[in-house]
Amino acid sequence: MFVANRMTKNPTVVTPDTGIDTAARLMKKGHFRRLPVVEDGKLVGFLNDKDIMRVSPSPATTLSRYEVTTLLSKLKVSDIMQVNVISVGEDATIEEAALLMYKEKVGGLPVVSSVGAVVGIITETDIFKTFVDVMALEEGRTRFTIDTEDKVGVVAVIAGVFADSGYSIDSLVTCRQPTGRYEIVVRTSVTDDAKIAALTKAIEDKGYKVIHTAKIG
Known part of the structure; x- marks a missing residue:
């Protein structure tokens, strides 16, 4: 842009x-x-x-x-x-x-x-x-915040979870924290509570902690 x-x-x-x-x-x-x-x-x-x-x-x-x-x-x-x-x-x-x-x-x-x-x-x-606009905030999205260490392949694994569940990712951002760990922020159009819970479990089954979810917009 x-x-x-x-x-x-x-x-x-x-x-x-x-x-x-x-x-x-x-x-x-x-x-x-x-x-x-x-x-x-x-x-x-x-x-x-x-x-x-x-x-x-x-x-x-x-x-x-x-x-x-x-x-x-x-x-x-x-x-x-x-x-x-x-x-x-x-x-x-x-x-x-x-x-x-x-x-x-x-x-x-x-x-x-x-x-x-x-x-x-x-x-x-x-x-x-x-x-x-980039985050599509006005359109209504669910935000997942995932805690992870800095290692190769993390983004691919997280993206794979969404793909395997049949959901697209609207935006994905990685943020380095003062501790040296990273937060991966994923936004998707999924807003159903049951589906959000299922995605959270699928991500955590891969060994990553979902520390926050929120519906925005």
């Missing part, structure tokens, strides 16, 4: 000469929190609502609305934008974008093409939505 398929395409952009008041109005009208800043078709900065809040007068100010508007109109995007912009390519995977956002502690990234043009924005909401 790639960033290009999950990003907001053709985002609203501003230039370094755009007034802060104009940028603020664009954000409010579009209900978004971030604006790529472009010049000559290339990404040169990034502006978010926190940048604007940082230079806006306090709510306790004695300035009139007109004075506040006048003050902001004198500031340009170039005065407050982030210039060391962290971006991601449109051909990057969603995992790469998620890891970059996690490491850099940012809630969104501009997405650029191979020639440096801004083609989209990927945000934490897009990442969350991807997670929900």
Whole structure:
């Protein structure tokens, strides 16, 4: 799954000469929190609502609305934008974008093409939505959590149990625990309690402990 398929395409952009008041109005009208800043078709900065809040007068100010508007109109995007912009390519995977956002502690990234043009924005909401879609959470699934040691062939054995029982696996993820052991998380469309119990027994008959089951969605 790639960033290009999950990003907001053709985002609203501003230039370094755009007034802060104009940028603020664009954000409010579009209900978004971030604006790529472009010049000559290339990404040169990034502006978010926190940048604007940082230079806006306090709510306790004695300035009139007109004075506040006048003050902001004198500031340009170039005065407050982030210039060391962290971006991601449109051909990057969603995992790469998620890891970059996690490491850099940012809630969104501009997405650029191979020639440096801004083609989209990927945000934490897009990442969350991807997670929900990949796990098919909205469709109703049963989640099996299986404790196992790290050894070759475990996934094949677990998958074999589901196949032998006549059930498909919708998603399977392995998670390393601090103890060094692993949890295998399997999601399947099986929701009948008796069938869930039978699958649990079949897995445990193979020597693996089912530590949790849950119906989600």
